[in-house]
Amino acid sequence: MRSIMAVAGLALLGVTIASILRTLVVPRGLYSSLVNRLWTVLRTLLRLLAAPFGGYRTLDRLQTWLAPLILVCTLGCWLLATLAAYTLLLFGTSDLAWGVCFREAGSSLFTLGFASGDRLRLSALDFLAAATGPLIIALLIGYLPTLYGAYNRREVEVTLLQSRAGAPAWGPELLARQALVGTETALPDLYRDWERLAADIGEGHSNYPVLLSFRSPHPHRNWVVALIAVLDAAAMQLALDPRSAPPEARLVLRAGFTAMRDIADALRIGYDPDPDPDGPIRLGFAEFDAAVEMVTATGFPAERDAAEAWPHFRGWRVNYEAIGYELARRSDAVPSLWTGPRDFPAVPIPPSRPADRRPKRA
Numbered sequence: 329m330r331s332i333m334a335v336a337g338l339a340l341l342g343v344t345i346a347s348i349l350r351t352l353v354v355p356r357g358l359y360s361s362l363v364n365r366l367w368t369v370l371r372t373l374l375r376l377l378a379a380p381f382g383g384y385r386t387l388d389r390l391q392t393w394l395a396p397l398i399l400v401c402t403l404g405c406w407l408l409a410t411l412a413a414y415t416l417l418l419f420g421t422s423d424l425a426w427g428v429c430f431r432e433a434g435s436s437l438f439t440l441g442f443a444s445g446d447r448l449r450l451s452a453l454d455f456l457a458a459a460t461g462p463l464i465i466a467l468l469i470g471y472l473p474t475l476y477g478a479y480n481r482r483e484v485e486v487t488l489l490q491s492r493a494g495a496p497a498w499g500p501e502l503l504a505r506q507a508l509v510g511t512e513t514a515l516p517d518l519y520r521d522w523e524r525l526a527a528d529i530g531e532g533h534s535n536y537p538v539l540l541s542f543r544s545p546h547p548h549r550n551w552v553v554a555l556i557a558v559l560d561a562a563a564m565q566l567a568l569d570p571r572s573a574p575p576e577a578r579l580v581l582r583a584g585f586t587a588m589r590d591i592a593d594a595l596r597i598g599y600d601p602d603p604d605p606d607g608p609i610r611l612g613f614a615e616f617d618a619a620v621e622m623v624t625a626t627g628f629p630a631e632r633d634a635a636e637a638w639p640h641f642r643g644w645r646v647n648y649e650a651i652g653y654e655l656a657r658r659s660d661a662v663p664s665l666w667t668g669p670r671d672f673p674a675v676p677i678p679p680s681r682p683a684d685r686r687p688k689r690a
Contacts, residue, residue, distance in 0.1 A: 494679020
């Protein structure tokens, strides 16, 4: 029986170390079953707590705690699993009782001092446990600056986009505002910035999926919604005005849906890697037609009408719509236009546009 317990303890310790390494150390988008299970349980719990109050803002306030809770619970699970593993190993390699093994493993793991009076000598397992506990905590502490660095880079661009695309962000609104204030020439720089940010998001969020649960400081801002808005604006510009559309529009589209696919691979979200450009999308032509009418009414140049531009727009959007909708749903993003349904009752919120405060002529 003791030999079986020793093997079980060794297996549990190996599984725990593998989970720590794949989550904190290995620089690749590896699936973490622990993080995903904690995300599912904690997200469900927070949604249940928000349900009696109703409304998106209450849910947003509670979901702010999701990422910190995932980190704390992940650390707790690792430490408890390690404690159980060393307890099993000590029981399997000595003649100590269960209670003594548990006390000795705990005192060594949490560096409380040697707590067993049943034997005079420390074993190699005690030294190994004493090194494991602080190492796990140190790895998680070192993990936090990486998370918050990626979070800050993401949120700076999302915040800057608010003045251009509204809050919540919407692709047609981005084009309309540039036409209204005569800053269409700034779109190539915007696409260039978001091409780089998309690559950063794809790399960071696939390696550290907990970043998906870090919410923006403002309830109407969200990185998934903002990325979809920029991609929609680029696709719409290419569809409506292909001759004068900047090459950066194509580049940001490619970077955007590539980043989404990297995240989808890390989260095991299924998608079509080579979708048919003529395939259906969930956004309807009536919504696109209304958006084109709004955009062209602001003076945005258009070589094609809505009917001619629709197949081209659909051919771009089919590459990122399904994954974008799923990421927006999983992150409980602000319900905005053209970003799909949510798991909570919500009506899409249109972007707010500031009032025209130009002085009147005398």
